Amino acid sequence: MPILSLDPRVNRLQVEQVPEHQPPVLVPGDHWPSYQVFHQRRRGEKHSSVGIVHAPSLEMAMAMAKEQFGRRGETSNLWVVCTADVLEMDYADEEVFRTTPSKSYRDPAGYKVNEKIDAYKAKQTP
C-alpha cells in the first residue's frame, strides 16, 4: 500500500515503505565523478575554488556549477576541472616553503638604504 502523505507531490509518486533489509540502491560510480569549480564574482577579479559538483561530463558539470554556485550573489564566470586531472602538492611539502617568508633578499623590505644616504649627506655638509 502506498504511503499516504500530506504532500501532494509524494502522493503522486505512490511510494512504498522501504523494506526491512534494503539492499544498496546505488552502485559505485552511480553519482559520477567530481569536478572542481572555480568562481569569478566580477570581471577583473580572480577565479577562486568554491567546491565541487558531481557530473557525468564537463558540460554537465558546468550546468551543475551554475546552479550550485551561481544561484545567489554575483557571478561573472565559472571554470570546471575534472578532479582526477588535478595534481595536488603533498601537504608534507609545506615544510619546504616554511623559510620562504624570511628570505629577505626576495623582498623589497630587504633593501633599506635610507640610513646610508643620510650618513652620506651628513658627511658632505661641512
Add this chain to the structure above:
Amino acid sequence: MYGGGYIPAGVEETKAQAESPELLAQFEARITRGEKIEPRDWMPAVYRKQLIRMIEQHAHSEIIGALPEGTWITRAPGFRRKLALMAKVQDEVGHAQLLYSAAETLGKKREDMLNDLINGKSKYSNVFNYPAETWADVAVIGFLIDAAAIVNQVANSKGSYGPYCRALERICYEESFHLKQGHSVFVWLATGTPMQREMLQNALNRWWEPIMHFFGPSDTMSQHTETLMRWKVKMATNDVMRQQFLNIYVPKIWDLGLSLPDPELRKDESTGQWLFTEPNWDTFFKVINGDGPCSRERLAVRKVAEERGAWVRAALRRADARYATPLA
C-alpha cells in the same frame, strides 16, 4: 538546517594510544595552534570516523529537511512566498551537496552515504521526522528550526576540519536568509487574523518538543566528548547550544504574545540560565531509531528518488569516467 550537536553513540573510541604518538602530537599541536586539518593530512582513525559520521548525518539532515517544507510549495500563499520557499528548499539540497562533498574528502563515497541513509544505518536530525501539517508549520520550521541549526552550524564552522568549515561558512550565509524569510512568515501569521494566530500557536505547540530535542540530551562529559572537543570536532556541548538558542529566541516568541507549552520555561536571572521541563527523551530515542510519525515516508521518498533517477544517471554515465576523491 541541521539536526544539532547530537551524534548518536556508535563509534567506539579506538584508543588514541594505538596511533603513532609522534604523529598524534603533531596533529594535536596543529589544532591547538588553530590551524585547520586538510583532507590528505595524517589524522587519527577515530577523528576521521567521527567526522565522516557527523558530516554525513548533517548532509542527510539537509536533504531530508527539504521534504517537510517541500510539502507546502504547491500551496504556498502567494507567489513571493512560493519563490522564497522554493529558493530555501533548493538551498537545503545544495547544503546536502556541499556536505556530502566534505565527507567524501575523508574517503566515504557519496553512493555509500546515500545507501546508508536509505537502509537506516545512518541517522539524520529527528525534527524532520515530523509532519508540516499547516502553512504555519513552515513558519515554525523556517524560523525556529533554522535558527537552532544556525547556532549549531556557526559553532561547527570554527572546528578543525578545513573542508567542513568552508562548507559551513557558505551554508551559514544562506541560512541567514532562511531564518529571515521564516521569521517574516512567522510575524505575518502572528500579527494576522485570529485564525492565523491560532494556526501559528498550534504549530508552535506541536513543534516545541522536537525543538527541545534538537540539540540532543544533556551531555555527560565523557572521555569521548572531551577528546572530540580537544580535537575541535565537537565545538560546544548540547546544553550550551540549547541555552544559546533559548536565550535569543524565546523572547522573540513571547514578544508576539504567543506562548510555549512549558509552564516551567523561564530565565533564572541570577544564573542567566533558562529553566525548562525536560522533554521526553524516550520519544527522542524512539524517533531516532526510525519510529517517528514521518520516518518511513522520508526514507521511502529518498529511495524512490534514487531508484527512479537511476536510468537517467546511467544513460549519462561514461565508460571512461575517472573517480578521484574531491580535493576540498
